[in-house]
Amino acid sequence: xxxxxxxxxxxxxxxxxxxxxxxxPGGELHLIAFGLDREEYGIxxxxxxxVIRVTxxxxxxxxxxxxxxxxxxxxxxxxxxxxRSRLGLEPAVVTPRSRIIVVDVQDRVLGILVDAVxxxxxxxxxxxxxxxxxxxxxQTDYINGVAHWSGRLIILLELEKVLLLxx
Amino acid sequence: MTxxxxxxxxxxxxxxxxxxxxxxxxxxxxxxxxxxxxxxSVADDLLGSVKGxxxxxxxxxxxxxxxxxxELAHALEDVCAxxxxxxxxxxxxxxxxxxxxxxxxxxxxxxxxxxxxxxxTREFVAQVRALESRASESAATVDRRRGDRRGTAxxxxxxxxxxxxxxxxxxxxxxxxxxxxxxxxxxxxEAYRRVARRSEAVEELGDLDxxxxxxxxxxxxxxxxxxxxxxxxxxxxxxxxxxxLRDIAHGEGKRVRLAVSGGETALDKAVLDRLGEPLLHLLNxxxxxxxxxxxxxxxxxxxxxxxxxxxxxxxxxRVVIRLSDDGRGLxxxxxLAKAEALGLEVRSADPEQIRSLIFLPGFSTAAExxxxxxxxxxxxxxxxxxxxxxxxIDVESQPGRGVTFVLNLPLTLAIVRSLIVxxxxxxxxxxxxxxxxxxxxxxxxxxxINRRGVALWRGDLIHVSDGGxxxxxxxxxxxxxRFFIVISSGGKRRGVMVDRLVGHQDVVxxxxxxxxxxxxxxxxxxxxxxxxxxxxxxxxxxxxxxIPA
Amino acid sequence: xxxSFLVVDDSKLHHQMYKxxxxxxxxxxxxxxxxxxxxxxxxxxxxxxxxxxxxxxxNMPEMNGLELLQRRRAERxxxxxxxxxxxxxxxxxxxxxxxxxGAWDYLRKPFxxxxxxxxxxxxxxxxxxxxx
Numbered sequence: 001x002x003x004x005x006x007x008x009x010x011x012x013x014x015x016x017x018x019x020x021x022x023x024x025p026g027g028e029l030h031l032i033a034f035g036l037d038r039e040e041y042g043i044x045x046x047x048x049x050x051v052i053r054v055t056x057x058x059x060x061x062x063x064x065x066x067x068x069x070x071x072x073x074x075x076x077x078x079x080x081x082x083x084r085s086r087l088g089l090e091p092a093v094v095t096p097r098s099r100i101i102v103v104d105v106q107d108r109v110l111g112i113l114v115d116a117v118x119x120x121x122x123x124x125x126x127x128x129x130x131x132x133x134x135x136x137x138x139q140t141d142y143i144n145g146v147a148h149w150s151g152r153l154i155i156l157l158e159l160e161k162v163l164l165l166x167x
Numbered sequence: 168m169t170x171x172x173x174x175x176x177x178x179x180x181x182x183x184x185x186x187x188x189x190x191x192x193x194x195x196x197x198x199x200x201x202x203x204x205x206x207x208s209v210a211d212d213l214l215g216s217v218k219g220x221x222x223x224x225x226x227x228x229x230x231x232x233x234x235x236x237x238e239l240a241h242a243l244e245d246v247c248a249x250x251x252x253x254x255x256x257x258x259x260x261x262x263x264x265x266x267x268x269x270x271x272x273x274x275x276x277x278x279x280x281x282x283x284x285x286x287x288t289r290e291f292v293a294q295v296r297a298l299e300s301r302a303s304e305s306a307a308t309v310d311r312r313r314g315d316r317r318g319t320a321x322x323x324x325x326x327x328x329x330x331x332x333x334x335x336x337x338x339x340x341x342x343x344x345x346x347x348x349x350x351x352x353x354x355x356x357e358a359y360r361r362v363a364r365r366s367e368a369v370e371e372l373g374d375l376d377x378x379x380x381x382x383x384x385x386x387x388x389x390x391x392x393x394x395x396x397x398x399x400x401x402x403x404x405x406x407x408x409x410x411x412l413r414d415i416a417h418g419e420g421k422r423v424r425l426a427v428s429g430g431e432t433a434l435d436k437a438v439l440d441r442l443g444e445p446l447l448h449l450l451n452x453x454x455x456x457x458x459x460x461x462x463x464x465x466x467x468x469x470x471x472x473x474x475x476x477x478x479x480x481x482x483x484x485r486v487v488i489r490l491s492d493d494g495r496g497l498x499x500x501x502x503l504a505k506a507e508a509l510g511l512e513v514r515s516a517d518p519e520q521i522r523s524l525i526f527l528p529g530f531s532t533a534a535e536x537x538x539x540x541x542x543x544x545x546x547x548x549x550x551x552x553x554x555x556x557x558x559x560i561d562v563e564s565q566p567g568r569g570v571t572f573v574l575n576l577p578l579t580l581a582i583v584r585s586l587i588v589x590x591x592x593x594x595x596x597x598x599x600x601x602x603x604x605x606x607x608x609x610x611x612x613x614x615x616i617n618r619r620g621v622a623l624w625r626g627d628l629i630h631v632s633d634g635g636x637x638x639x640x641x642x643x644x645x646x647x648x649r650f651f652i653v654i655s656s657g658g659k660r661r662g663v664m665v666d667r668l669v670g671h672q673d674v675v676x677x678x679x680x681x682x683x684x685x686x687x688x689x690x691x692x693x694x695x696x697x698x699x700x701x702x703x704x705x706x707x708x709x710x711x712x713x714i715p716a
Numbered sequence: 717x718x719x720s721f722l723v724v725d726d727s728k729l730h731h732q733m734y735k736x737x738x739x740x741x742x743x744x745x746x747x748x749x750x751x752x753x754x755x756x757x758x759x760x761x762x763x764x765x766x767x768x769x770x771x772x773x774x775n776m777p778e779m780n781g782l783e784l785l786q787r788r789r790a791e792r793x794x795x796x797x798x799x800x801x802x803x804x805x806x807x808x809x810x811x812x813x814x815x816x817x818g819a820w821d822y823l824r825k826p827f828x829x830x831x832x833x834x835x836x837x838x839x840x841x842x843x844x845x846x847x848x
Binding site for chain 2: 055056058059060061062063064067069070071072075077079081108110
């Protein structure tokens with residue numbers, strides 16, 4: 001799905017002009033919200049090990065395009081990837097607000113480069129709406145839904161699918 | 168209660184009359200059991216029948232106060248029960264133990280009037296206990312068995328009592344932590360230098376300097392100890408070859424003798440584990456392709472039995488393994504012909520280069536396909552394995568006289584002495600073993616032939632690539648870079664242009680995370696003294712790459 | 717009337733031992749019957765209702781001690797005669813099974829003449845109490 005399509009959908013939910021699909025029942029999601037360009041995204045806190053500042057990232061020749069490089073995390077060599085291209089965004093410019101979110105998923109530890117880490121939030125499930133069918137496509141199966149919470153819109157990502165880790 | 172004050176001691180003759188045939192029956196049963204197991208059949212019924220008899224002998228001996236026989240019968244009962252539960256223990260060794268126990272029981276019962284020999288039965292019972300504890304140990308460590316079949320015995324290890332069993336993965340962890348220590352030490356040195364430049368506290372600086380030097384010595388000693396623990400003698404790999412070779416030679420109808428030397432040469436277990444297969448392939452190829460039949464040999468004036476020599480020698484951090492045969496030698500004309508047929512360009516004047524062609528995929532010097540050749544593996548697979556270990560493989564040959572393969576392996580995979588170079592502000596580590604020379608680049612020295620960079624080096628014309636182009640950081644070739652390094656392996660050489668030569672360092676090799684895909688030119692990563700990550704270049708792969716037009 | 721006893725055991729040696737035990741001390745003058753297997757033992761039990769005590773070995777071929785006890789219980793043969801089960805090793809479980817089958821007590825090997833005397837004395841006083 002194009003970026004515009006996603007934004008349009010988000011606006012729809014925001015304005016409540018379209019009949020919203022039934023929200024999910026009780027409970028809450030514990031997530032970490034981060035920013036890429038102007039949007040907010042969220043991933044489950046359970047998969048996050050830590051958040052670090054961006055220090056030297058060493059390029060690795062002939063590595064896949066979404067791999068930014070590797071960095072030294074207390075003696076451990078951490079691959080750093082970008083998920084921007086997957087989401088249809090331009091490559092990142094690193095600023096002082098940039099961070100690396102270190103995640104542990106499917107026994108792999110790697111870092112995701114983001115523009116900023118916004119907060120860790122407990123979002124009630126009934127503020128989450130699953131994306132309607134016209135938004136979802138095989139290319140965008142990584143979107144779990146959108147949380148409309150505290151005046152903000154957080155696009156919920158399924159990390160494994162974003163990282164294309166599932167066979 | 169001893170036998171002396173036993174109320175029934177006057178019945179000793181009756182005891183012998185009753186128990187001697189029983190003991191003999193037990194002994195006979197065990198002999199039969201051993202025979203059956205050796206023939207590959209089962210003896211479970213025998214185990215069942217002998218249990219009751221042993222029980223009776225035990226009870227009788229107990230009543231008579233004859234503790235040695237009682238303990239012996241009891242121990243034998245235990246073994247039978249254990250065998251009933253664990254079929255894996257039905258080995259020759261266990262059978263021999265039972266037979267020995269049976270005949271000891273007969274002996275003791277026969278001489279029961281003397282009261283029994285406590286010491287000898289105790290010795291036997293100790294053997295049974297040892298068997299039992301081995302059995303329970305093997306049951307508890309089933310998953311460990313998968314990973315470390317050779318155990319962790321050091322060369323010249325003491326017999327049990329002064330040996331500790333350690334999971335080999337713990338030694339990897341130990342090495343990692345040591346590596347981090349080395350990195351931090353380098354960082355400390357750099358920090359010291361920065362402080363020293365700006366400080367006037369001369370005396371304190373002197374103390375600090377001395378401490379850092381002392382720390383380095385300690386780190387080096389620690390490194391030596393840790394590496395030493397991981398070392399195993401190469402005989403653990405060489406040991407099984409004579410037997411395997413006999414089988415292969417027999418299958419090929421050839422007569423071969425293998426002489427092995429340098430078995431005590433030690434290598435890191437991680438290298439050793441991956442050395443067996445390529446060596447075996449080389450041996451197989453030697454017998455199948457290199458060595459002639461006894462008739463051919465006689466016709467050629469050679470002894471009918473071929474001689475194979477396998478040796479290992481270590482020096483300056485590397486181990487050199489040589490495998491030579493006195494067979495046919497390489498047929499260089501045939502190799503050249505094959506190369507042309509495959510469309511490869513070869514400088515026919517360079518015999519070394521011709522010979523190294525056999526390590527390319529698609530080469531086979533066998534004219535006919537023998538029965539076993541299907542099992543034989545191409546030498547390219549062997550070369551890849553050896554290079555994967557950070558080693559090199561070369562071949563020497565004399566037509567009609569034989570072939571010698573020379574393998575040069577690092578003592579360890581874990582720490583590699585490297586040259587650190589800089590290209591476009593990125594640093595890379597190149598293992599010293601693959602660096603032939605570093606040269607200051609004079610612009611006039613690099614020429615262009617067919618739009619490819621070449622340079623004259625030690626009388627040879629070698630290709631020179633731009634480091635930036637090779638590593639993807641720049642697209643314009645031969646920018647004004649100040650140095651080039653000559654990397655070499657297996658008779659191949661190439662120059663790579665770089666910006667700076669930073670220095671030498673022992674780097675701790677960390678593998679490539681799967682997230683990084685499969686880069687061709689990079690074999691691993693490491694952390695330099697300043698905390699930055701550097702990629703370790705795979706010199707061998709770089710040399711294998713075709714020169715871009 | 718002297719006391720009579722039955723020993724059921726497949727070991728000739730044990731029979732010698734019992735003979736020795738019953739020829740001395742307080743047990744001297746007793747009548748002892750011998751059976752070398754369970755079947756024989758059962759027959760002899762049936763033929764001698766006057767027995768004071770039976771010593772029954774557990775491990776015997778053909779019919780073992782436990783099986784003899786179970787048969788006796790099933791056929792209600794001379795329930796008044798106490799039977800001692802003689803074993804080499806015994807777990808609590810074995811003991812329970814023996815008692816369930818009708819054993820009056822256990823005698824563990826190796827035993828000494830004194831152990832036999834003790835158990836005989838107890839059996840005799842028990843039966844006297846019972847018939848009193």
